[in-house]
Amino acid sequence: MQGHNQEPSTDLGDNFVEMQDLGDVNQFTLGELEVATNNFSIENFVANGYYATVFRGLLEDGTVVAIKKFNDINNFRGMDAFQREVEHIYRTRHQHILQLLGICATTTQRFLIYPYMSNGSLASRLAVACDLLQLWLQLQVKTCFQERNFGELLDPDLKPSYDQQELEKIADLALSCIEKLPTSRPKMINIVEVLSEMID
Template structure:
């Protein structure tokens, strides 16, 4: 009876989380479908453009958007004029800089989108909406954005330990990815094999990524192998 109650409670919590997640995704889809195409709208001043974009985001986010609106001047000060010494990385959409903002006071990652590469105001709005409405412990949170003039900048929480890609490409950081509850009691070979599976899941082309069922099977095999290796080690220590 107790087990059934526990399973029921767990199922209810999972359902609540799924419902919340589905609602967030639905809000994003609704917003994306309702965003007005205003790439060709001309604005007399940067402030009117910024105000229009912020109003669109607030309206389509149904009041749930908590992202702070930064001015370009504020982000220049935060990154010391986008100093190359503060650059954390560079991708296909732009460069990311480490910065320090005063309101709220924290260290952040400032992503300056390539002005020649982004697709326009509509796509920028969708990205802000998606990042603002979707919250998960494994997703970096959006702190705010900037839409001054032709600038399109996103401000994220700063990942002190680096990104998943940083760890996967740096063998010296592999052990930092292991669950601390294991207290180092795992074979290094098993860790490398698990990371190899993770790297396969991060392939850019969807067709080259393994199916989730194959990933689960591979991880179950690794877990079982780790337990067997641990038992053999215990037997040898007894001898």
């Protein structure tokens, strides 16, 4: 594997885990990562998050890696996200958790290098399962809503005493709460208002 074991030349901050404490973690140059990702080309793009972007990379020795490029490293949040991730990796070494293969630190950029998971991560697989469950729930509620058959959604103990109009309001509210996009969901204050009106 490329990279080399040496101390980084940049200051990573007073609270940063000492690089020598990270064991066999290789130090990569920015040039090595640019070659591995073809200058971080769109063809090697894997995912984008709030704090980082992940690219697939091919090292000179043929090792396929995931290169996590931290965004906005010059502001506190970006640097903090980077430092927290390295500290968590350092503290949670386990055979079933991806091990950090390398790191690259320049004065303006930070990168972490991991083994590439061609089949996706557990988190991505769980996200798909959660999406399917959410879709199923939405379909169930929508079907009951369209057929005005809310009794199927109720706990059997509540069936004799529920009000059809109130149940429709609650079902409508519940349906809006499980929208896929968080911005499409009602705010908690609005939910409380609707429920409070029903209690009064």
